[in-house]
Amino acid sequence: MASSVAAPAAPRALPTYPESKPSDTADVLHGTTVPDPFRHLEEVGSDETKAWVAAQVDCTQGYFESAGIAGRASEIAQKLTSVWDYDKVYPPHKEGEWYYFAKKVGTANQPVVMRAREATLEGLASAEPFLNVNEDYPSGTVALSAIAYSDDGKYVAYGLSKGGSDWFQIRVRRTSDGVDLEDIVPWARYSSISWRKDGAGFFYNRYRADPGVTLPNLRREGEPAPTLADPRADAAASAPAAAGGGGVEAGMETGANTDQMVYYHEIGTHPSSDRLVYQAEDPEWIMGVEVTDDGKYLLVCPGSGCDHVNRVFVADISGEAWAAWLAAADEAAAASPTPGAVAVGEGPQMPLRRLVDDFRGEFEYLTNEGTLFWFKTNLDAPRGRVITLTLPGADADDVAWLAAGFDAEVAVPESPTGRGEVLESACITGDSGLEGARPVLILRYLADVVSSVRIYDPSNTAAGFSEVALPAPGSASRTSARRDASEVFFAFESLVHAGSVLRLGLADAAPLLTPGASIACEAVLHTAVPGHDPNDYVSEQSFFESKDGTKVPLFLCRHKDAALPARTLLYGYGGFTISLPPYFSAARTVWMKELGGVYALANIRGGGEYGEEWHRAGSLRTKQNTFDDFCAAAEHLQRTGVTTPALTAIQGGSNGGLLTLACSLQRPELFGAVISQVPVADMLRFHRFTIGSAWCTDYGNAEKSEEDFRYMLTYSPLHNVKPVAEGGQTLPATLICTADHDDRVVPLHTYKMLATLQSVAGASPGQTRPLLGRIEVDAGHGAGKPLSKVIQEVAELYAFMEHELAA
Numbered sequence: 001m002a003s004s005v006a007a008p009a010a011p012r013a014l015p016t017y018p019e020s021k022p023s024d025t026a027d028v029l030h031g032t033t034v035p036d037p038f039r040h041l042e043e044v045g046s047d048e049t050k051a052w053v054a055a056q057v058d059c060t061q062g063y064f065e066s067a068g069i070a071g072r073a074s075e076i077a078q079k080l081t082s083v084w085d086y087d088k089v090y091p092p093h094k095e096g097e098w099y100y101f102a103k104k105v106g107t108a109n110q111p112v113v114m115r116a117r118e119a120t121l122e123g124l125a126s127a128e129p130f131l132n133v134n135e136d137y138p139s140g141t142v143a144l145s146a147i148a149y150s151d152d153g154k155y156v157a158y159g160l161s162k163g164g165s166d167w168f169q170i171r172v173r174r175t176s177d178g179v180d181l182e183d184i185v186p187w188a189r190y191s192s193i194s195w196r197k198d199g200a201g202f203f204y205n206r207y208r209a210d211p212g213v214t215l216p217n218l219r220r221e222g223e224p225a226p227t228l229a230d231p232r233a234d235a236a237a238s239a240p241a242a243a244g245g246g247g248v249e250a251g252m253e254t255g256a257n258t259d260q261m262v263y264y265h266e267i268g269t270h271p272s273s274d275r276l277v278y279q280a281e282d283p284e285w286i287m288g289v290e291v292t293d294d295g296k297y298l299l300v301c302p303g304s305g306c307d308h309v310n311r312v313f314v315a316d317i318s319g320e321a322w323a324a325w326l327a328a329a330d331e332a333a334a335a336s337p338t339p340g341a342v343a344v345g346e347g348p349q350m351p352l353r354r355l356v357d358d359f360r361g362e363f364e365y366l367t368n369e370g371t372l373f374w375f376k377t378n379l380d381a382p383r384g385r386v387i388t389l390t391l392p393g394a395d396a397d398d399v400a401w402l403a404a405g406f407d408a409e410v411a412v413p414e415s416p417t418g419r420g421e422v423l424e425s426a427c428i429t430g431d432s433g434l435e436g437a438r439p440v441l442i443l444r445y446l447a448d449v450v451s452s453v454r455i456y457d458p459s460n461t462a463a464g465f466s467e468v469a470l471p472a473p474g475s476a477s478r479t480s481a482r483r484d485a486s487e488v489f490f491a492f493e494s495l496v497h498a499g500s501v502l503r504l505g506l507a508d509a510a511p512l513l514t515p516g517a518s519i520a521c522e523a524v525l526h527t528a529v530p531g532h533d534p535n536d537y538v539s540e541q542s543f544f545e546s547k548d549g550t551k552v553p554l555f556l557c558r559h560k561d562a563a564l565p566a567r568t569l570l571y572g573y574g575g576f577t578i579s580l581p582p583y584f585s586a587a588r589t590v591w592m593k594e595l596g597g598v599y600a601l602a603n604i605r606g607g608g609e610y611g612e613e614w615h616r617a618g619s620l621r622t623k624q625n626t627f628d629d630f631c632a633a634a635e636h637l638q639r640t641g642v643t644t645p646a647l648t649a650i651q652g653g654s655n656g657g658l659l660t661l662a663c664s665l666q667r668p669e670l671f672g673a674v675i676s677q678v679p680v681a682d683m684l685r686f687h688r689f690t691i692g693s694a695w696c697t698d699y700g701n702a703e704k705s706e707e708d709f710r711y712m713l714t715y716s717p718l719h720n721v722k723p724v725a726e727g728g729q730t731l732p733a734t735l736i737c738t739a740d741h742d743d744r745v746v747p748l749h750t751y752k753m754l755a756t757l758q759s760v761a762g763a764s765p766g767q768t769r770p771l772l773g774r775i776e777v778d779a780g781h782g783a784g785k786p787l788s789k790v791i792q793e794v795a796e797l798y799a800f801m802e803h804e805l806a807a
Helices: 047-066 069-083 121-125 235-241 319-335 398-403 586-594 612-616 624-639 655-666 692-699 706-713 748-761 787-804
Strands: 026-029 032-035 093-095 098-104 112-116 128-131 142-149 155-162 167-174 180-189 193-195 201-206 261-266 275-279 286-291 297-303 312-316 353-356 363-369 372-377 385-390 409-412 422-429 440-447 450-456 465-468 475-480 487-493 500-505 522-526 537-545 551-559 568-571 598-602 648-653 673-677 733-739 771-776
Touching: 032 706, 047 069, 047 748, 047 771, 047 787, 069 586, 069 787, 098 121, 112 121, 121 522, 142 167, 142 193, 155 193, 180 201, 193 286, 201 286, 275 297, 275 319, 297 363, 312 319, 363 422, 372 422, 385 422, 409 440, 422 487, 440 475, 450 475, 537 624, 551 586, 551 624, 568 624, 586 598, 586 787, 598 624, 624 648, 624 655, 648 655, 648 787, 655 673, 655 733, 673 787, 733 748, 733 787, 748 771, 771 787
Parallel strands: 568 598, 568 648, 648 673, 673 733, 733 771
Antiparallel strands: 026 032, 093 098, 098 112, 112 128, 142 155, 155 167, 167 180, 193 201, 201 261, 261 275, 286 297, 297 312, 312 353, 363 372, 372 385, 385 409, 422 440, 440 450, 450 465, 475 487, 487 500, 500 522, 537 551, 551 598
């Protein structure tokens, strides 16, 4: 295999780290004193922290320059830019008379929302741009964070975020001419958007305005200020509520997010007139909100932390019930001190019936027929199934019904083929009204981390399942369907196949429902990456044995001409029921083809690859299994000759950043380099910041539980850094990455971890490898990051690993 650029030869000279100035700050938890000498770095906006961050940036840049990493990164960035210069279309969905879809366009910073009259190869190829944030915001740092279309296709509500923050503002666009209305709804975060059936308005989630946070002004250049009348008497003084109140820029705050609410916004009105639908009874609940297919009901689904569990509350939003609630809300607004509006969090809430009123399982709405509701659930089925529940009559005693445990009818059993497959998604579609059409279930499963798609007719259970033929073993995702549609779309990709959009026609369901039949899909679009030939790569799946004997899956991919042992990048996550199926990355082709590297993907415990049991086996007080699995993956790769410890790099982000830090501290002899991106590092205090309290369902809470505290203290990266004796086992070369607008895993985790590593291990005579930070400006946790920033980051990570992974 030829490489177009040669790796630089440069000595490993360690940098001089900035001074971090430890203090004597400490907490006492359950009778144990826990030092926290860099607590002051939690003040991310202080002058002292800003100066420290600037010094860390200079330190890393200086090392990159002196080691030749910076120059090499520039060369790699050119290669990345070349391979990333391709178009990729995601599955379309029909709204009104148009098919809308997201499209990655060449090297544009953000995807573009396109639309076409037909979802054919020719139709998609001739699609027109509908929503292009690249033109509206040339900086590339404004991203589309949510989107929802009215049922008649006349309007689209979409969320815009800046700098990677989770905060977004909702705008409304008319689809007939692509013109934005004046509606701008602020303070949305972790929000659903769901329209009323008549298109008069939409439901969404919001928080109270934070007087210490400034939302960005996202009006386009030359766009006039909204003229919608603000009913509040002090409208002029309160105008910044839409663009920010004051204080730190959104995304740079660290305070906890609590008290989420569901609101209703009526098109053409000022957001201060929006009506409160429901305020969470628990300040830490985060809620999904969805209008049912028939438009009669609103579902409010509070969740507990990050566990896949939720309650289901139901409101009648039709006819007299809707009119009565509107009248009550309007009466409260008229009587308020600012007529026409009430304070956020006040006003009559919508009457809600409780279909599920505990956190016994996950209930994902699929459709309903009157009061019969269909849900995908893990209730009594850790690998997923489909059930139906019937809402009791209006005069029924909900409390008694719930106490009786409610009756769930099984529509699709758990793992119906007996192969232990996990139900990833389900939808009901095909009810188009056309002759021969009838509603069918489209079920997407994961078996040994490989996708399958099946069709099932719930009205004819004897017919069994028909299987959709996929192009190859790989990953099917992004199912796109409506109940009243006559077609369904989904995406397919693998480690070596860049992807296709597949279409399954349902105009006549009968031929699709032959028991055991294999149904062919139409590929309406293939993704072509410049210079990429899938046949140039070897990909395979194997299973290795973890420390306790558990069999764990591992995907491996390399260029066919790669010489082994080779530099190997081992990636993992292992948390929050998130599965990592084999997916394509153009960037990885540069790692494998140009740099001669191997890519390995470990499906470790804590994820969702084998359902809730696999998740539970790597969370809370079994979290050590996650680290043991990942270390065992490295040992397997080294034992089988794929790589050596000196040539092994590990990478992970967020929970995966915790993973890589913990493994590098526990088993430093296994790794030559560590990439930890936006990591959770302080396991004793994470719950105090922004959305961190939601993670307690996966990690525990060190303040509330002594058992959690004792367990988490054993692996918390921040609390397990030790000096390295001369001649002792050095820590691997480490690069910790964060961003200044990451308001999910706030950058203070990286700041404190980096200061600790450099002050304790870095100051030791036995530490012979660099311990560095990469701190991105005007970026967040990852979603919405401009492609230009992604390319620069990946180029620097690859150049760093290439330099540090020396035989």
